[in-house]
Amino acid sequence: MNSFNMGSIEAWVPRGLVINGAHVLSAPITQDGLCPLRISWEKNKITRIEVLNDYSKKPLNLVLPRLVEPHTHIDKIFTWEQYPNLSGTYEGALEANINEHQKRTSCLMRSRSEKALQLGLRNGLRAIRSHIDSFGIKGMESWQVIMDLKNEWKSLIDLQCVAMVPLDYWNTREGELLATKVANSDGLLGGIIVPPFNKKKSIRDLIEFFKLANRLNCGIDLHIDESTRDPGAGLSLLIQLLECMEVNVPITCSHSSSMGLLPKRKLRYLAEKLAHHQIHVIALPLTNFWLLGHDEKETPNKRPLAPIKQLQQAGVNVAVGGDNVQDPWFPLGSLDPIALMSLSMPLTQLSPWERLGLSPFTTSAAVLMDLEWDGSIQIGSPAEFIMLQASSWIEALSTSPSREILIKGEWFQK
Numbered sequence: 001m002n003s004f005n006m007g008s009i010e011a012w013v014p015r016g017l018v019i020n021g022a023h024v025l026s027a028p029i030t031q032d033g034l035c036p037l038r039i040s041w042e043k044n045k046i047t048r049i050e051v052l053n054d055y056s057k058k059p060l061n062l063v064l065p066r067l068v069e070p071h072t073h074i075d076k077i078f079t080w081e082q083y084p085n086l087s088g089t090y091e092g093a094l095e096a097n098i099n100e101h102q103k104r105t106s107c108l109m110r111s112r113s114e115k116a117l118q119l120g121l122r123n124g125l126r127a128i129r130s131h132i133d134s135f136g137i138k139g140m141e142s143w144q145v146i147m148d149l150k151n152e153w154k155s156l157i158d159l160q161c162v163a164m165v166p167l168d169y170w171n172t173r174e175g176e177l178l179a180t181k182v183a184n185s186d187g188l189l190g191g192i193i194v195p196p197f198n199k200k201k202s203i204r205d206l207i208e209f210f211k212l213a214n215r216l217n218c219g220i221d222l223h224i225d226e227s228t229r230d231p232g233a234g235l236s237l238l239i240q241l242l243e244c245m246e247v248n249v250p251i252t253c254s255h256s257s258s259m260g261l262l263p264k265r266k267l268r269y270l271a272e273k274l275a276h277h278q279i280h281v282i283a284l285p286l287t288n289f290w291l292l293g294h295d296e297k298e299t300p301n302k303r304p305l306a307p308i309k310q311l312q313q314a315g316v317n318v319a320v321g322g323d324n325v326q327d328p329w330f331p332l333g334s335l336d337p338i339a340l341m342s343l344s345m346p347l348t349q350l351s352p353w354e355r356l357g358l359s360p361f362t363t364s365a366a367v368l369m370d371l372e373w374d375g376s377i378q379i380g381s382p383a384e385f386i387m388l389q390a391s392s393w394i395e396a397l398s399t400s401p402s403r404e405i406l407i408k409g410e411w412f413q414k
């Protein structure tokens, strides 16, 4: 490394992330899909990718691009301690969340959101999409706090924010004001569609919501079908509307959990419709597995989760996110993309050595967030890496490895 930000690393790199096959044509590939490569960079860009032929001479670390978190809630992060939800139910979480929101101050929120950004950065995140409770005057204040942080952190982390309010709030004067503010700050409009809902009212609310998003040219990210009941009811409603009105902004459906409970044919139909309307899906296995169907006396046999593989087969772009971190909705988590891969592996049966097993944590998540760089490795890509102290996927995902972070061609000093 010198003052021109030149450098190189010798490491195991997932073959599936190297775009140009010519660079790795002669490379050996391990059984978990890794190639031994030397990657060189100058200033902020990769300038050279070479196959390492003498790779067995010294142990190599596993290198990944800096990763992204497509769905979390940094405004309520670390609130479990003061607002625990010991029953572990959806209703319990909502109640604790409301109690916390009543006591929320800009100062408290800023402090924990900033802590979240620091943690995410150290763990290897380069972009975070966070939903922010944005209802009422307090919501407006929260939005301002988060916009200040977005600005302060922009050279290190791309913070994308989704204003989360009840859907009918968007159809009020205050909602319209908030939406304008959100659109002007490159944010997204959010909301919640969870059964039981009044179908007629939800249709009316969604139509107005879509019109507003179109008018402001502002993307949408909904919490939808985070439920054990009425499988796919929210998504079906959404599709029904999209079949008869045009929405010109990107739509993301977070959760889509109960869709996984649909019978095969209905599931395939809905997946094809989602693909047709270019809707992205974010599966959130950790919060789903903890919260949905949580019962004091029974271990549930229904575990609602977005049907990731069926969605991928239908052509839907699917990412996996971490969702809540140490708040009433989920008591664990640490904004660590490697821990997320590790904890999700048994729940989703996604394997990082398969292209479609790795993409929900890497390229698909970046595409969904419409980031300039999708995280693939090629000449000219940003020199932005996580170097894990591990030499295989199994070691990396079994041990929560320590790591070094390369940002814009320079090793980040923690």
Ligand SMILES: [Zn+2]
Binding pocket: 071, 072, 073, 131, 223, 254, 323, 324
């Ligand atoms: Zn969420």
